[in-house]
Amino acid sequence: MPPRKMNETSPIRGLCLLAAIQLSASSLLAQTPAKPDEASLRVATYNVSCYRQSHGQLAADFSTPDDERGKKLAEVIQRVRPDVILLNEFDHDPEGKPLAKFLENYLGRSQAGLDPIAYPHRFVAPTNTGEPTGADLDNDGRTDGPADCYGFGRYPGQYGMAVLSRLPIEHESTRTFQKLRWRTMPDARRPMDPTTGEPFDSEEEWRAYRLPSKSMWDVVVRLSPGATMHFVCSHPTPPVFDGPEDRNGRRNADEIRLLADYLSPLASGYIADDRGRLGGLAEHAYFVVAGDLNADPLDGGGIRGAMDPLLKHPAVSAELVPRSEGAAESARRQEELNRDHRGDSAEDTADFGGDGHGNLRVDYVLPSRRFKVVGAGVFWPEPGEAGDEAITATDHRLVWVDLVTGARPGGN
Template identity: 50%
Template sequence: MNRTTRFALAAAMALAAAGSPAPADAVETVELRFATFNASLFGDRPQALAERLKTRTDEQLKLVAATIQAVRPDVLLINEFDYDPSGKAVEDFLFNYLMRSQHGHNAIRYRYQYTGPVNTGLDSGRDLDRDGQTGGPGDAWGFGRFPGQYGMVVLSRYPIDPARVRSFRKFRWADMPGALLPTLADGESWYDERTLRTFPLSSKAHWDIRIWTRAGNIHFLVSHPTPPVFDGDEDRNGRRNHDEIRLWADYVSTDPGRNGYIYDDDGGTGGLGDGELFVIAGDLNADPNDGDSHPGAIQQLLSHPRIQATPTPASSGGEESAHRLGGANLVQNGDPAHDTAVFGGNSGNMRVDYVLPSQGLNVLRSGVFWPMSSEPDAALLDASDHRLVWVDVSAEVLPLRDPLPRRGLGR
């Protein structure tokens, strides 16, 4: 059996697992759970995470895996998972942790995965943060101590065709019309012209990943914009965060004049076609009510006519945490039930992680995995300072014509 045949059989099995044929007079639907989780799986040097993943005893990895097993997403984005070009790190996470019961939760298997290079830790050769030195993490195209730190991974129970993934990692910030490029107090550009000829918009990466389901393609649009902090009055990180979020807002616009400027790493241009289904996911590092985001950053998505921003995922544990920790949480404007991360100090808890389905998908349920302190799974919260966010959607099953990618699966 050749590679293509093996893939076709595996993909057909995954599609069939969504349900059996319905009566001719019934409308059959498929349900899927999409999720995002900033799992804080990053090391302080290259291969540090890969080395931890070779064992089966790392407690943080067990907690991360148990969290995923408890929620059981069909399609999951993991932020802050160091990139390993060999793919071995992802395989070890699957085999050594997810496919083994953790903290009383059943093992889970993801047949399909996608990961790729990111901009974090890639040395620019320039003094981007203007501290008088070059070569530090602040002078990388995305903040990082080594290439691939804070990377991204997508896991799926449904087929992914890696040959059709659109990556926008190399899209230049200056090529966005009306980009919020930072300036000094006198109006001079923070970055010189030579730097802007190379400077990428994406601090990690932006990927459009097609998930093959019985309802057709669902585009999983994933990213991890830079935090809007750790800068000065020029607000270079806040402005970049705003425009990283804007890229998806423009990409899913039905107006070709709004997204015609976008190009991917292979030279393809334009945005997502009208009528295409999608889910935007990631740690977007922007709270709609609190924090230091550039004005209107996340509202570009929450108020987008093509996006279903409600119902807002919520938890009881988030409310409990805000009351228990107090401090900044007591003066915030946002509903603590919607928080997704614990930052402490002067920041408090915030909503920064999102799963946003498109119009055309029926939103069934949603939530933030944040158990109350009295619940058994509360111990899993030590995995990360972020919480896993999930949304259940359904869509009408399409006639089975040619749903399978024509080229083989990647890792």
């Protein structure tokens, strides 16, 4: 498909309720279809694997326009052209240098003959990755390892997050939940020692442990005067790389449950943001949950049913699942790794073949039912199609949805 076309300089003039749009099955599978209307909103998530082994290296790599990974990632984004996008695994720097260089040297330059794309609004914040706890959380006799941090990381901000937006971000209303304590969640899945049946962590460690492995953000995006969208972003820990206590599996499931609780006024009373404000979204809020959630609905190494609180949430529109023919073709090429998978391979969003896990659906863009979903997809070209080389920059694929809304001033 040709790249999506839109006027980069014209503002989105408030989103209005469109007439029902009939989409054929083939258009739903298209890689980068044109937006159904300029009044629609394209929202995306993309795990870009832009982490390095040392602080400052990503900024150095992106200081020139010559980094091959940067070029490929920018090409994918320029092909899909989201209005709002979450980048997972983008190293956080308090001064914002890596993101500024990526915007200037890669998204701001033509890749593969495509139009550059500008994101005048962005949001970044600290994450738990690489933030030391001073405790020996993995019981290896040391307190200075990456697994002894509030989130696994070799330095503060590794595997961070960033939001880019063509629409204004209301920073004063945006909330972060980096420091939320795991123990405050009712019926939290506390890691246990299976040999003794006792808690794996000491009481002191458990009281201090944070639930988000990176963070959770509620980034408020202004759709039109008086109308906003809550872009609820997260990147839960992979449910593997731990021991018999299943710390990561339990934490992954509870990070996902945190997202679902945040959407539920009756269940969100325990959720405190980093400014001390309690509670989640209002019942009729417009929202989109996005991120690499590291959980497949049916396959993979996580706790079974971990995605159910989100995918079956009454406020979430999850019926139209983003798909691609490239994902199905990739699964066929790696038949041995995917033989036992129960999910529809066309719905996969990541290729973990190199790690022996096959292809899985782990990246999500889940809108509120207040939106009308008019399109969705995964950017995963088949071999020989435009962009097929660009996707090799990361083992994840960009996932997007197109939305329209009946929001009027005063309705947020």
